[in-house]
Amino acid sequence: KAGVTQTPRYLIKTRGQQVTLSCSPISGHRSVSWYQQTPGQGLQFLFEYFSETQRNKGNFPGRFSGRQFSNSRSEMNVSTLELGDSALYLCASSLGPGGTDTQYFGPGTRLTVL
Amino acid sequence: QKEVEQNSGPLSVPEGAIASLNCTYSDRVSQSFFWYRQYSGKSPELIMSIYSNGDKEDGRFTAQLNKASQYVSLLIRDSQPSDSATYLCAVNLRGSGNTPLVFGKGTRLSVIA
Numbered sequence: 001k002a003g004v005t006q007t008p009r010y011l012i013k014t015r016g017q018q019v020t021l022s023c024s025p026i027s028g029h030r031s032v033s034w035y036q037q038t039p040g041q042g043l044q045f046l047f048e049y050f051s052e053t054q055r056n057k058g059n060f061p062g063r064f065s066g067r068q069f070s071n072s073r074s075e076m077n078v079s080t081l082e083l084g085d086s087a088l089y090l091c092a093s094s095l096g097p098g099g100t101d102t103q104y105f106g107p108g109t110r111l112t113v114l
Numbered sequence: 115q116k117e118v119e120q121n122s123g124p125l126s127v128p129e130g131a132i133a134s135l136n137c138t139y140s141d142r143v144s145q146s147f148f149w150y151r152q153y154s155g156k157s158p159e160l161i162m163s164i165y166s167n168g169d170k171e172d173g174r175f176t177a178q179l180n181k182a183s184q185y186v187s188l189l190i191r192d193s194q195p196s197d198s199a200t201y202l203c204a205v206n207l208r209g210s211g212n213t214p215l216v217f218g219k220g221t222r223l224s225v226i227a
Contacts, residue, residue, distance in 0.1 A: 099206030
């Protein structure tokens with residue numbers, strides 16, 4: 001069974017631009033969670049989608065948004081990029097919602113904002 | 115108290131020794147607990163999950179859960195240099211499908227050959 005895939009793997013943007021990241025979950029998984037990882041803050045939860053509905057949202061500004069499609073693929077968007085948005089963005093998929101089921105991570109998208 | 119706490123390390127152990135990694139959590143109703151390993155520059159990979167009090171063994175890894183004391187630990191027997199990584203503890207704090215996993219900041223393990 002194929003794992004979680006994320007595209008693109010690397011991205012360089014400048015301040016003020018916007019970016020869209022994509023995540024394809026493991027086949028059959030309906031939940032996708034997004035995380036931001038930085039050296040100082042560790043893994044910070046962004047949001048979770050299950051069956052096209054946002055179930056949980058972390059403490060991030062409204063510039064961070066996401067959506068999930070009927071095939072469970074998910075995208076996250078960051079508008080008006082800031083230098084502090086430079087990070088590794090990880091998505092994880094699981095069978096069920098919330099944190100009860102095991103989450104499997106994709107390889108991540110490394111975003112650099114200049 | 116932080117929701118999920120881990121000692122940041124680095125924890126240094128000699129090759130062949132037992133490495134002991136600890137994690138404490140804040141919510142008594144937590145039901146699901148996970149250990150992930152993350153190599154530098156890579157994404158986290160699942161080592162094991164544990165849901166019930168006691169020990170769970172998988173190869174060289176043993177997870178130990180004590181809900182009364184609100185801690186979960188990971189033991190790595192016969193540690194190898196390839197085990198050098200950051201180990202993340204994750205907890206479903208409210209014990210329901212309506213809350214996300216909360217991750218600790220990780221413990222960096224260094225196994226010295």
